[in-house]
Amino acid sequence: MAVDDSDTDADTGAADRPQIDIDRVSKVYDPEEEAVTALDGVDFAVEDGEFVCIVGPSGCGKSTLFRIIAGLTDPSGGEVRVAGDPVSGPGPDRGMVFQDDALFPWRTAYRNVTYGLEEVGPPEGETVEGRARRCLELVGLGEFADSYPKTLSGGQRQRVGIARALAVDPPILLMDEPFASLDERTKTSLHTELLDIWTETGKTILFVTHDVEEAVYLADRVVVLTERPGSVAEIVDVGLERPRDRTSDPFVAVKRRVLEHFQD
C-alpha cells in the first residue's frame, strides 16, 4: 500500500479524497504568556481502509494530535477533515479507544456496547441487541456480557472498549495507546485480534503509540513525529506481508529505520 502524501490538498472529487486529511495542523498552548508549540504544521492523509500508526518520542504531541483528530481539542492552525468535512467536535463517525479503557463503570460489558446504539440506533437491518452481541463476539467476550468493568481484566476491558467503538459502525477507529498498560502476552494477542477485526470490517484505523515495534507490526504506514514541536519527520511505508514476523530481518530493518528518528 504505497500511498505518498502529495494528495493532502486541493482534492476535488469525493472518490479520491482521503478519509482523514490532516492539513497543516498546529497547536500552541497558552499563547499569551510562555507559548508552547506542541504541534507545528503536521500534514498527512489517511486513505479509506488504511491502518496508520503515529509514533514519536514522549512529549512530541501525538496525544494532542489524537485529540484534535477526535475533535476534543481545537487546532491553533490548519484543520482536520474527515471525508472532506472539517472536524468540529467528537462524533459517531470516529470511534475512540483510550489507553485506560474509559468504560462506563456503572454499565455491564453488554450495556457499554449498547450505549452508542441507544443514541444513534443500530446499523441498517440490525437490532440493538443483535448488534451488541455480535460486537462482543467479535472481540471474544460473548460470555462476559453481564460483567461489570471492575470484574474484567485489563485486556478484557480494552476489548469491550473496542467493541463499544465498533458497535455504531464508524468508518474510522481512533486509538490512543490502547494497549500501553497491558502485559506483553495480552498485547500480542490483541494485536492479532485487532488486525483480524480490521480485515473483517475494513475500518480505517489511526493508532497512536510510543511502541515502535507495535507500530511496525500493525500499520500499513508509520507516521513518525519529531520531538516538540511535533511535525512529521518521516512517513515510513512498512510494506511487509501479514502476519508479520517480529524477528525477521526486513521487520527489524523497518523498525531500525523508524527508531533512527528517536536518536539525537
Place this chain on the structure above:
Amino acid sequence: MSGRTERTYEYVLGSGVDLDDARDFAAQAGALVAFVVVWWLGALVSPPQILPAPPAVAAVLVQDVTSGEVFGLTYQSLLHYVPGLLIGSALGMLAGVAVGWSRLAELTVGTVAQVLRPIPPLAWIPFGIIWFGLNHGGAAFLVSVVTFWITYYSAEGGVRGVDTELLEVAQSLGTTSDLGLIRRVVVPGAAPSLFTGFRTAAGQAWMVMVAAELVGAPGIGRHLWDAANFLSTDTVIAYMLVIGVLFLLTDRLILLVQRRVLTWQ
C-alpha cells in the same frame, strides 16, 4: 491494616462472621458495657435529676414503648423529617449538579451559595416560623436547610469527579446535548457521591430534630425538650436513645438501597 476497618464495618452490617469479626465484636461489646458501667457508677453518686441511672431510663423506654407513645412521637417527627429531607436533598442535588457542571451556574448559584453558606442553620428558625408557621411546616423548613447544604456540596464534588474521558467517549458515541450528558454520564457517574450525601443528610436531619421542633412542631425532639423543662432527665436520656436508634435505622436502610442500586461499585 486497612482491611480490618472494612471488616469491622461489614460486621456492624450483620454479614459475615470469622475470627477477626469475633474479636472485633468482643471489643465493641466490651466498650459498650464499660460505658454503661461508668454511667451507672456516676448515677450512684449523683441525684437522679443530674444523672438518672440506666434502670430509670430503661423503665421510661419500656413504658413508652408499651403505651405506643414512642411510635406516636416518631410518626409526628416523620411528618416533617421526610418532607424536609426529600425537599432539601432534591434542591441540594439539583443545585450541586448544576454548579458542578456549568460554569454559568457556578458563577451565579455558586456565588449566592457562598454568601449563604456561613449562616448557621439554626439562625433560620425565625424565618421557619414566620414563613411556614409554628408547626410541621416550620420544622420541615429547618430540616431542608440542613440537608440542602450537605447534598449540595457532595453533588458538586461528585459531578466534578466524573472522569472527563467518559464524557468524551459519550460524545463520540452520539450524546451531544448537555442534558443528555448529565442524564447518561454525569448523574450515574456521580451517583456514589449523591448517595453518600443523601445518607449523611438523613443522619444530620435526625441530629437537628430537637432544634427543628423548637418551632413548635410536635415530635420526639419537642418531647425531649419538654421533659428537660420538667427536669425529667430519665425521659431526656430515653429519647436521646430513641433518636440514636432512628438514626441508625435510617442509615442502614439507605445503605441497603445504595448497595442494591450501585452493584457496579
